[in-house]
Amino acid sequence: MPNEQSPPVLQAQGLTKRYGRRTALRDIDLTVPAGRVIGLVGPNGAGKSTLLHLACGLTEPTSGRLDVLGARPASDAAHLARVGFVAQDTPVYGSLSVADHLRLGARLNPTWDQALAERRIAQVGLIPTQKAGRLSGGQRAQLALTIAAATRPELLIFDEPAAALDPLARDRFLDNLLEFVTELGASAVLSSHLLGDVARVCDHLVVLCDSRVQVAGDIPELLAGHHRLVLTRGELDRLPADLDVVTTVDQDGGRRVDALVRGDATALPPTAPAGPVTLEELVLAYMTRATAPTGRSRR
Known part of the structure; x- marks a missing residue:
């Protein structure tokens, strides 16, 4: 064993x-x-x-x-x-x-x-x-x-x-x-x-x-270390540097952003409650980032 x-x-x-x-x-x-x-x-x-x-x-x-x-x-x-x-x-x-x-x-x-x-x-x-x-x-x-x-x-x-x-x-x-x-x-x-x-x-x-x-x-551990946030574009830009933004999807005509981020939950902004991430969401997020034109998430 x-x-x-x-x-x-x-x-x-x-x-x-x-x-x-x-x-x-x-x-x-x-x-x-x-x-x-x-x-x-x-x-x-x-x-x-x-x-x-x-x-x-x-x-x-x-x-x-x-x-x-x-x-x-x-x-x-x-x-x-x-x-x-x-x-x-x-x-x-x-x-x-x-x-x-x-x-x-x-x-x-x-x-x-x-x-x-x-x-x-x-x-x-x-x-x-x-x-x-x-x-x-x-x-x-x-x-x-x-x-x-x-x-x-x-x-x-x-x-x-x-x-x-x-x-x-x-x-x-x-x-x-x-x-x-x-x-x-x-x-x-x-x-x-x-x-x-x-x-x-x-x-x-x-x-x-x-x-x-x-x-x-x-x-x-991967699921616990990833979080889904819904933010304004301004809030997204102000996220701490130690939070890795894996992918983002625009909502409400670009006024808000659905973001999947990786990092310690203590670094998440209190104004944007974090939701859980499924295994499928995690896998698709990393595949999307890898195949994006820049190879990185939009932020």
């Missing part, structure tokens, strides 16, 4: 990845403590899959450094076994049966837990003799999740695993994801466009946009 002395799940310093002239990730500094379920969110093309592929050792940085569980990704066979990866569309081998997948997993992974795999397959109602190509999307996702977890990794990485699933299958998948994290004492990274899924299962957030990390931290 991760503890305070465990190395960070992810630690990036100046991490940059380019594909030809296109920069997928730019000068990223990031530290994610162990013992978290991390929601990785951002628009298409933000660099989410690139970051996950780097974390799994599937590609190398152009510059900078990324450590996973305190070491370079896939630095040796032992480190490779510490990370379980479920890629987009939860790929499985269509011509192989469910049982074939478990036998292959046992052959390829020295830490394979056959009892866990068989128990989970039975719990989700998969028939061992059934070909994977005949499984539903939800069943394929459950098979891929079981294979990843049966290696008993310290970190599970999911790249949009439930995006194509119907609501019921997605609900079951997320339940099982949390069960595996609890049973294994593992950390997990969930890349998703579905903020409802992130809010449900994640306790740490990383927002990627414009190839950079826009905000990161434990979700309760």
